[in-house]
Amino acid sequence: MGLTLADDVLGRGLALVQREIDSAFDAILPVPEDSRARLVEAMRYAVIGGGKRVRPLLVVTVAEMYGANRSGAIRAACALEAIHVYSLIHDDLPCMDDDDLRHGKPTAHKAFDEATAVLAGDSLHALAFELLADERVSADPFIRSELVLTLATASGHKGMAGGQMMDIAAETEEFDLHTVTRLQQLKTGALLMAAVEMGAILGKLPDEGRGHLRNYARDIGLAFQIADDLLDHEGDQELAGKALRKDEEQGKATFVSLMGAEAARAQAHALSEQAIGHLAQHGKEADLLRALARFVVERDR
Amino acid sequence: MGLTLADDVLGRGLALVQREIDSAFDAILPVPEDSRARLVEAMRYAVIGGGKRVRPLLVVTVAEMYGANRSGAIRAACALEAIHVYSLIHDDLPCMDDDDLRHGKPTAHKAFDEATAVLAGDSLHALAFELLADERVSADPFIRSELVLTLATASGHKGMAGGQMMDIAAETEEFDLHTVTRLQQLKTGALLMAAVEMGAILGKLPDEGRGHLRNYARDIGLAFQIADDLLDHEGDQELAGKALRKDEEQGKATFVSLMGAEAARAQAHALSEQAIGHLAQHGKEADLLRALARFVVERDR
Numbered sequence: 001m002g003l004t005l006a007d008d009v010l011g012r013g014l015a016l017v018q019r020e021i022d023s024a025f026d027a028i029l030p031v032p033e034d035s036r037a038r039l040v041e042a043m044r045y046a047v048i049g050g051g052k053r054v055r056p057l058l059v060v061t062v063a064e065m066y067g068a069n070r071s072g073a074i075r076a077a078c079a080l081e082a083i084h085v086y087s088l089i090h091d092d093l094p095c096m097d098d099d100d101l102r103h104g105k106p107t108a109h110k111a112f113d114e115a116t117a118v119l120a121g122d123s124l125h126a127l128a129f130e131l132l133a134d135e136r137v138s139a140d141p142f143i144r145s146e147l148v149l150t151l152a153t154a155s156g157h158k159g160m161a162g163g164q165m166m167d168i169a170a171e172t173e174e175f176d177l178h179t180v181t182r183l184q185q186l187k188t189g190a191l192l193m194a195a196v197e198m199g200a201i202l203g204k205l206p207d208e209g210r211g212h213l214r215n216y217a218r219d220i221g222l223a224f225q226i227a228d229d230l231l232d233h234e235g236d237q238e239l240a241g242k243a244l245r246k247d248e249e250q251g252k253a254t255f256v257s258l259m260g261a262e263a264a265r266a267q268a269h270a271l272s273e274q275a276i277g278h279l280a281q282h283g284k285e286a287d288l289l290r291a292l293a294r295f296v297v298e299r300d301r
Numbered sequence: 302m303g304l305t306l307a308d309d310v311l312g313r314g315l316a317l318v319q320r321e322i323d324s325a326f327d328a329i330l331p332v333p334e335d336s337r338a339r340l341v342e343a344m345r346y347a348v349i350g351g352g353k354r355v356r357p358l359l360v361v362t363v364a365e366m367y368g369a370n371r372s373g374a375i376r377a378a379c380a381l382e383a384i385h386v387y388s389l390i391h392d393d394l395p396c397m398d399d400d401d402l403r404h405g406k407p408t409a410h411k412a413f414d415e416a417t418a419v420l421a422g423d424s425l426h427a428l429a430f431e432l433l434a435d436e437r438v439s440a441d442p443f444i445r446s447e448l449v450l451t452l453a454t455a456s457g458h459k460g461m462a463g464g465q466m467m468d469i470a471a472e473t474e475e476f477d478l479h480t481v482t483r484l485q486q487l488k489t490g491a492l493l494m495a496a497v498e499m500g501a502i503l504g505k506l507p508d509e510g511r512g513h514l515r516n517y518a519r520d521i522g523l524a525f526q527i528a529d530d531l532l533d534h535e536g537d538q539e540l541a542g543k544a545l546r547k548d549e550e551q552g553k554a555t556f557v558s559l560m561g562a563e564a565a566r567a568q569a570h571a572l573s574e575q576a577i578g579h580l581a582q583h584g585k586e587a588d589l590l591r592a593l594a595r596f597v598v599e600r601d602r
Contacts, residue, residue, distance in 0.1 A: 156427030
């Protein structure tokens with residue numbers, strides 16, 4: 001599982017969230033009896049099992065830190081994960097990154113076909129907002145509406161999708177460290193920021209009290225991406241369950257190509273420590289977040 | 302414009318909504334100064350200009366019939382149109398319908414490239430929910446949340462995307478009239494139903510008072526699709542601004558192939574009259590809806 005380096009706290013926390021997310025999606029996505037069956041099967045294939053569920057863990061942990069109930073948080077976490085998974089399905093398409101493997105199994109368009117993969121991604125995208133607008137996330141419509149606004153903004157052209165567009169531009173343009181940082185803050189950082197934000201919304205934490213959580217998320221997001229570049233550079237392809245070293249082959253700027261492996265590693269660890277520092281006001285209830293900050297830089301896949 | 306057969310009321314109503322929607326999207330989508338510019342340009346290319354804006358007209362007309370303010374309704378209508386347009390972008394992709402023309406101009410993946418088209422569709426999809434969760438649609442978070450729930454459900458695997466999956470299956474399976482009707486009720490009907498539903502939500506019309514509007518939407522949706530099949534069968538490709546007679550070439554079941562052109566035409570007109578009948582309780586304020594019911598079966602593109 002690649003969790004050996006991380007706290008046992010984290011291993012247990014992730015395993016629990018993984019079970020809860022899988023079981024929620026299983027209930028949310030019954031397979032219909034008509035020709036839509038293939039679509040729902042593709043959605044289930046992509047969204048159940050596989051994936052570390054880091055984003056759901058962030059939502060649920062922050063929500064519970066501020067007293068929100070776990071079952072609503074799990075549904076909100078499913079929404080965030082549905083967005084993450086839809087983006088992976090579309091990202092893996094032949095016209096995008098053209099990847100055949102994801103989490104060690106064939107990508108959606110390989111297991112099904114391209115048209116089904118496009119539609120399964122689109123359907124998971126819609127499902128995310130269907131889940132967030134449902135009373136089972138929260139009885140308070142203001143909370144539901146804020147969750148939708150946060151996730152839609154973080155995943156659209158101002159956030160994740162914008163970062164993906166920059167990532168495509170990076171194949172032909174020469175990006176410096178500042179631009180690569182900005183790209184990654186959008187491409188992967190925006191959803192990690194949305195995760196803690198959604199936890200804070202569920203926990204009714206006022207906007208002005210969220211600064212330290214946003215700083216934490218920004219730091220682990222960047223640390224996560226630097227570690228990802230290091231794994232892409234040095235990692236084991238089999239363990240990763242996906243193709244590695246594609247950026248290098250394409251001559252695409254990464255933290256490793258711009259800083260060198262050693263400086264990148266030092267930077268990732270510094271960011272991880274800094275992230276933990278932002279949690280100083282919290283006691284044991286934030287231990288999972290601390291363990292996660294260590295895990296993102298110590299993982300081997 | 303192909304509006305000559307329709308009421309002048311409708312021509313004016315559509316022209317006004319077209320201007321308002323275009324101007325709203327122009328303000329909502331400023332082009333950023335970094336590499337995300339290409340993404341936003343593709344979104345603007347697809348969503349500004351072109352399109353009859355039938356769905357926005359439905360939202361705004363129903364909302365105003367029940368006293369909602371027009372500016373909020375226009376933003377909600379932009380959300381619905383963003384969903385419609387994202388679905389067209391993805392539908393036109395080579396792995397889906399592989400179309401080169403839409404509204405008489407190159408499709409998004411032809412004007413840009415496939416990866417940008419996928420991302421532009423995804424970004425319009427997210428934008429729809431960002432718009433609906435924004436206070437400018439309504440100060441009431443319950444209304445915002447209900448709008449999100451309605452649009453997400455109608456566009457996802459239970460609605461539009463599910464219909465698109467059935468449409469792909471129709472290329473290889475033999476569908477009867479019942480199944481083609483169900484397919485079309487999902488593929489195009491679900492969003493038209495969502496349009497009147499969203500208008501009713503904005504106008505705070507209680508659920509139990511919406512039956513006649515849903516019946517109206519169901520009937521014009523089916524009439525619209527039968528007319529579409531007739532246009533596909535008999536229409537002028539240049540006027541349509543898109544490739545015609547593809548279903549016939551693929552041997553795909555349509556209302557025309559299953560009923561014959563004459564019976565299909567009679568059915569479309571009967572549905573149009575029936576739709577107008579559902580509006581009996583309304584006075585002049587529903588004249589646009591009546592004109593629209595006539596237009597959907599009399600249009601020449």
